[in-house]
Amino acid sequence: MGSIDRYIFRTTLASFALVLVSLTGVIWITQALRGIDLMTSQGQTILTFLGVTSLVIPALVLVISPIALMIAISHTLNKLATDSEIIVMNAAGFSPFRLFRPFIYATCVVAVLVAFIAAYLAPDGMRRIKQWDAEITADVLTNILQPGRFAQLDQNLTIRIRERQPGGLLVGIFIDDRRDPKERVSIVADHGTVVKNEGGSFLILEDGNLERFEIDKRDPALVAFARYGFDMSKFSNQGHDVALGIRERYLWELISPPDDDPVYLQLPGQFRAELHDRFMSPIYPFAFAALTFAFLGAPRTTRQSRNFSIGSSILAVFGLRMAGFACSVMAVKSPFAPIVQYLMLLLAIGVSLWIIIGGIVIEPPASLIESINNANARLLRLFGRPATA
Template identity: 30%
Template sequence: MYGKHLYVISLYLLRQLIGPFILIMISLIGIVWLAQSLRFIELIVTRGLTFGLFLNLTILIIPKLTASIIPFVAYLSATIAFLKLSSESEIIAMSSAGISNFRIILAPSIFGFLLVIISFILDSHVAPVSMNKFKDLQNNIRDKYISSLFQEKVFSSPVSGVTVFVREIDKYGTLRGILIHDSRDPKKTYTVIAESAKIEKTPEGPYFSAINGNRQEINYENLSISLLYFDQYSYGIKNITNQEEKRFREASERTTYELFNPHEKLSELHQKEFMAEAHQRLISLLIIMAMIILGTITSLVGEFDRRISLKKLTYSAFTAVSLQLYVIATIPLIIKSTEIIPLLYAIPIIVIIIFLLLLFDKKIKMVSLISIKKNR
């Protein structure tokens, strides 16, 4: 019978946690998604990108965004749920019925474990695939909507090694006062300056059709400089070689298995970046459990008092922010020194143990208090 009551209470607590979690998650994703979307709205209004491309770009960032905010949302949902239960004296009622804090924390632990599984799937598989598609789509936009990448009086780099500056873009899409600096060839550097230019799309790729200007070339082999004045000049912005290079997938675009077992040869820096990304994903799983327990014990530890509760809430929020910053800091720390990896795992485990000991400590104090009263 007691087991049935415990099951009902755990189910009730899970419902109390899931509601705030979904509400906060949707709200935060909506806010951040809207902030990210604002970067692309100008491209639709002034540069001709389709609404379909806009939706694709913004939707593909959601999995990575969701995975990154799960730890803090877990903390917020647990804190809000248990503060509500505490303010309505439901926690006191459970304690009076003989239900210990460890029984109460069972439901948040199950909820945290479910979030760990969801986060692992998102971080290890869904987010890397969506980020890879996002980067591929960005490259396609560079080719198909190359003119949308240029802004007035801003230096931009549509292709690695090429820098473009445009003084003005008129309503017909003509680029006026244009400078193109091309350093893709290690043996030669080209600089084109023209009064105006248009983007011409061909099967071979996009070209600048420049009018009234000059082309400067610096040859590093024979240390010579040549200058050519032109009335009209076509300048391709594809790679110099005819073979299209396969785009290198960054750490955020690879599954956790790929990060630990890369197929290609990598530089030392890329190896460290891959290792850092992989370990950050795993460490964040421990942080989720720490966050959910932290949010729960904020209401369970100590006596209920409004002033003390505010103080506890401040300490709790500070700890949660510190844990979130800890996750962010793991990548640069691992890149700097891989020897620190065991310590980075140990810290969240120790934090979880400390949080649980706080509950255990309260239980000892309660038992001691009851014993003293009986002796009297």
């Protein structure tokens, strides 16, 4: 790799990283705000909130990476054109395809990143979200116990908490336990926390009183305690298996699912669509890069407008991606839709390479330019300021 190639390669990857981090950060914030109830209504810590919401980042990067690459290539080519570097390199003997070579290197890096995320990282993050969400939302201690309400966990067990505080602290706890027919236990505690370990789930009560009524005794037994453990393992979801969806499967699990997999038996079309989406994920960066360079990579003088080429490249990339989404939806019912999607990507890459190798400059038609100029002239006549003496 020569010095020019290294310069373009570094500029493209630096722009790609900046755009990727920016877009991912913005979208992640919008997604994370939807899970803010983990801290407010369910008493989870800020670390739990950030941990759960950050697991969706690989899935976001998987979708954003090809778009970020297109923006990075557009920025790099526009920078080279503004500084007249493309014209100088073309005069020095650089063909458009030779100029495209460092962009291919950058695209290969992005494609490897996308392939790794699609095969392992994104599904791993999604299954961790599902497992973590099951532990948080399906557990009775975080789902049923709502502040100010009497929750009847069993026919003869009632619990009430006054409020939740940050860090999972439960304040103002009342427990009425009548599960044992020979006695009735009432517990009042100032506060408590939930502890989970290998032995199960326990509600650790602090600074409270325990009142025990036994059938054969006239007076109740009253005990003041500083710390008391109330077993809640029966009402916890700890140890329950979490059913994995299609997006939570690794690539090799989609390629060869078990014959008795109930999800595969019920939704074979969605398995097929997801599998082909994973295969095509690293192809999209090459298609986007080729399309972008085909519109913007040809040498132009600084007097030639690049607005039409920029707009055309955006429309081409947008149309290709929307068509890909449509094929992914149709692939659920039709096994031929993925074939159409593969052919569409290969056609986009092939036509783009033909334009690049042939040195074809994509310019707007003369009739379109004339129509735009006439429209501008009419607008100037209608809204232009009158001449002053």
